[in-house]
């Protein structure tokens with residue numbers, strides 16, 4: 001991949017472009033220009049990876065929070081797709097030795113970087129296509145169907161490679177460096193010698209590599225990308241201009257954890273990649289319409305959202321009343337909110353999805369990589385149905401944000417517990433490595 | 434002189450390029466930008482506001498000019514793309530004051546891209562939104578984000594899909610339109626059809642000739658008509674506006690720069706007669722079919738206009754306003770009871786109607802624009818039925834597209850008796866975007882009360 005042109009871009013955009021480009025040269029360039037400097041001050045990891053949480057997806061306790069207590073995802077993300085290398089692609093040679101290699105590689109990351117925003121958090125997940133090569137099938141305790149189209153409007157491509165590494169850090173150089181380190185292009189990670197890399201087991205599937213960013217102010221810095229209007233609020237953390245991910249609208253890590261069977265302690269992950277039409281959203285709609293469509297008409301009438309969601313503080317204000325009003329709002333107000341609709345899928349009052357989505361300008365277009373954790377893929381499907389809302393009598397253009405989203409890819413993954421994360425078999429209990 | 438309800442080109446028209454005082458208005462927006470050969474870039478005509486328009490359908494300042502492209506057939510449907518200059522329109526999300534927003538076109542090169550989509554078998558223009566996906570490409574590179582065009586109504590075009598699309602430069606563009614299956618309830622000849630996603634692709638050239646055609650083709654009406662109640666008559670879609678004196682040997686000549694085309698495809702002279710839209714004129718009653726797509730020369734592909742059937746073509750007992758219960762069936766669309774300036778036709782079909790469940794009757798409510806009979810889609814309607822002062826039923830109506838009666842809102846009902854009162858409540862007004870002349874109507878919509886008359890209205 002060619003590197004972005006330094007002269008024509010803002011510094012942040014340039015760095016974003018470097019993360020998107022990936023590779024050793026991008027990393028070098030990144031270290032040159034970021035405040036990280038050539039020797040970025042990144043906290044080291046632990047000498048005792050066993051001290052880390054049992055669940056790979058246990059990020060929340062280690063992430064920072066904003067002033068209102070909402071968990072802040074790290075700013076920079078890479079989704080790095082992996083395919084088993086040809087030599088072992090038939091699955092018969094996936095043995096303890098390979099597992100040790102993968103585990104050692106991943107532990108290198110945990111030793112090199114603190115498990116935090118400032119350091120690095122990550123997961124590795126496996127697709128149904130990965131598990132299909134084994135004679136055994138996954139136990140009933142794991143719900144991991146092949147990905148499929150979930151709405152009548154989409155004809156997505158599917159993630160049919162084997163695994164996906166999700167890397168996230170506040171330091172752009174860290175996500176780049178970690179990825180390089182795992183694939184043998186880097187001798188040291190944050191000063192730590194790299195002894196094992198993953199290239200004997202996995203090849204990177206570069207054409208499906210995805211990147212992105214999230215955080216207050218980052219979307220507005222991409223206003224030079226075609227399709228990103230200037231009018232996006234300078235503090236907005238997401239392209240659609242508002243805060244998201246409030247604790248009361250997110251599933252807990254417990255809720256999304258698989259409870260039984262060999263993969264207890266794991267979770268499932270759905271990743272969908274979509275384009276967003278921000279021109280219509282920002283240049284054509286007014287603020288009232290945006291708040292109605294993203295949250296609920298009541299949020300708009302009550303002016304709960306402020307300019308970019310800041311007035312909500314740390315809560316989505318998605319009360320049972322507002323959720324129950326969805327059907328009536330559809331008929332009587334002619335518009336329903338996205339969050340209101342999706343919240344109809346709550347069970348026992350609890351959201352089912354732990355969303356870790358982030359903005360992207362991959363392909364030089366604004367979009368979203370929607371990363372969602374849940375205990376079973378079917379929970380995602382149910383929530384997505386609630387969000388699609390074909391049951392509601394409302395014009396599609398006023399049915400939340402459906403009108404602006406264009407799903408291009410979907411993938412389903414199993415995130416095993418940490419001790420089973422290295423090339424598991426469908427029946428593998430935690431492999432002792 | 435009584436104002437005409439519909440407005441055609443026999444009424445005072447001035448054109449850009451003719452030197453009259455009114456045309457000092459028709460300037461250019463893009464000062465400073467230049468075309469490839471150094472001329473000033475004129476991407477759109479000047480937009481003139483109508484001061485204080487009525488809260489009703491009104492005559493806009495001008496008639497839009499557009500380039501019609503060849504319709505594309507795809508499975509059950511056909512799509513007719515049309516291109517004009519980027520212009521303001523209004524989008525609607527809800528019903529209050531803040532729920533309508535005027536969309537300003539962006540500066541620079543671009544088009545107002547429109548599509549009429551219809552069912553090939555019945556000719557019915559499909560007035561529904563299921564999330565079309567439009568992508569625009571130039572030299573194999575995508576231009577901007579994918580977009581879902583808005584459902585819109587305009588006096589000239591009726592129901593269509595459209596949006597302003599910015600273009601980076603003059604050149605050739607390829608547009609792909611993906612239309613998902615129709616999810617709205619369909620009945621009659623449409624039932625169990627329109628169930629596949631269809632894809633259509635077309636190309637167009639954006640250049641100085643295009644701008645001259647669509648900007649230069651705009652017709653401004655005499656100022657005294659601006660903002661008066663009434664509507665432009667539908668354009669005569671297709672490229673046969675001059676059908677009385679041109680032979681259209683080549684079906685695709687309207688792609689070119691032949692100037693005769695710009696604007697002449699909207700009805701004038703005898704072409705008016707063909708589109709029986711002018712209810713107010715009262716002389717068109719002999720036109721039966723509302724999907725008149727079959728009566729022009731074979732070598733023209735006609736694009737149907739989304740006009741609903743005339744009053745007399747609806748079966749059943751047409752309900753009346755309480756004050757007019759003895760007056761007989763309203764003769765003209767414009768005489769129907771109005772709410773928010775929408776004309777509302779209500780008829781009860783007898784038990785055994787194919788639209789009704791079991792042996793119930795069927796209440797068919799058909800709100801439409803008052804002059805051109807364009808269906809008003811994506812409303813929420815309910816009815817309350819009372820007999821002898823007591824309520825007997827309260828029903829939510831279901832938006833339905835029928836192969837014969839087109840878009841309406843309906844429900845099965847127990848047999849009604851003469852004297853029963855039926856109140857139609859507009860829970861939410863049509864959630865469709867509007868071109869100039871429709872943006873102040875169909876927003877604040879009062880309940881309408883109807884009575885079942887003594888005898889059949891026929």
Ligand code: HEM
Pocket residue numbers: 238240242243244245246247248249250276294295316318338339340342343344346350351352353368370383384387401405
């Ligand atoms: C560009 C795309 C999207 C944007 C901007 C967006 C934005 C939001 C916002 C602002 C909220 C409410 C605040 C909060 O998160 O606490 C929300 C809630 C939610 N969204 Fe999205 N969202 C997007 C896509 C999706 C997708 C694809 C799904 C998939 C099903 C989804 C599912 C949910 C769920 C489940 C909730 C929480 C509902 C509850 O409170 O129980 N969102 N979203």
